[in-house]
Amino acid sequence: MAERASKTVSVASIRSPVGRDGILDVAARLFREQGYGPVSLRKIAEAAGIKAGSIYYHFGSKDEIVVAILDAGIRAVHEKMRQAVLGHPDGAAAAAILRAAIRAHLRALLDVSDYSSANVRIFGQVPQSVRDANLPTRRAYEAEWDNLLTRLQRDGALRRNVDIRRLRLMLIGALNATLEWFDPERGSVEALASTYADVFLDGILEQREV
Incomplete structure (x- = not known):
């Protein structure tokens, strides 16, 4: 039981609190303002207020x-x-x-x-x-x-x-x-x-x- 709870917490910690749509909203604004090249996953994460690794829950x-x-x-x-x-x-x-x-x-x-x-x-x-x-x-x-x-x-x-x-x-x-x-x-x-x-x-x- 404790092991299952531990796994649940682990998966939840990976999930972005912003969500897929929130990441897309932030990324769309950045791409519109700055173009393709200057915008990195790290920059998207910073603008969304999340850790860069959280993006990989939704996008590869x-x-x-x-x-x-x-x-x-x-x-x-x-x-x-x-x-x-x-x-x-x-x-x-x-x-x-x-x-x-x-x-x-x-x-x-x-x-x-x-x-x-x-x-x-x-x-x-x-x-x-x-x-x-x-x-x-x-x-x-x-x-x-x-x-x-x-x-x-x-x-x-x-x-x-x-x-x-x-x-x-x-x-x-x-x-x-x-x-x-x-x-x-x-x-x-x-x-x-x-x-x-x-x-x-x-x-x-x-x-x-x-």
């Missing part, structure tokens, strides 16, 4: 934490975008649907959490093995956009000669790049989303009669 390595953060970041944006599109009834104007999708992506990226921001900031810095592990989640979100754009093209809302893949790459790339310069003190996410939607949907040149 730093890169395992990174994969979880990358996946969570994309899923957060994916879910917001999907719900925004589903919120429009059948037959809704293509412009309204695309505006909603653009707005949802930017809100999730800039407002929701450290996860989506960390995803964009560190993806280009992580090892190829981490990128490969994150690929299914990333591909699922890209497919969501491809399906939406293809449907709008099939319905005649997008020009037939528009390359869907290139349009999606340009659109998501432009939206993600806002992390590098957007300042919430100088404008709202809503205004930013409206501006981006105007450019993508209406263009930048005045239409002049010839």
Whole structure:
């Protein structure tokens, strides 16, 4: 009986009081602020107020934490975008649907959490093995956009000669790049989303009669 109690105490002492989600929250903030390289397991543990060894109860390595953060970041944006599109009834104007999708992506990226921001900031810095592990989640979100754009093209809302893949790459790339310069003190996410939607949907040149 005493031996069983001793084992219970031993296992409990390894378990992190912060928990798996708490470790991820701290790590996501650090990766967003500092990038991939400077953030170590020891730094994550110090920021979480736990011993470095406690992390191993939940994660086998730093890169395992990174994969979880990358996946969570994309899923957060994916879910917001999907719900925004589903919120429009059948037959809704293509412009309204695309505006909603653009707005949802930017809100999730800039407002929701450290996860989506960390995803964009560190993806280009992580090892190829981490990128490969994150690929299914990333591909699922890209497919969501491809399906939406293809449907709008099939319905005649997008020009037939528009390359869907290139349009999606340009659109998501432009939206993600806002992390590098957007300042919430100088404008709202809503205004930013409206501006981006105007450019993508209406263009930048005045239409002049010839």
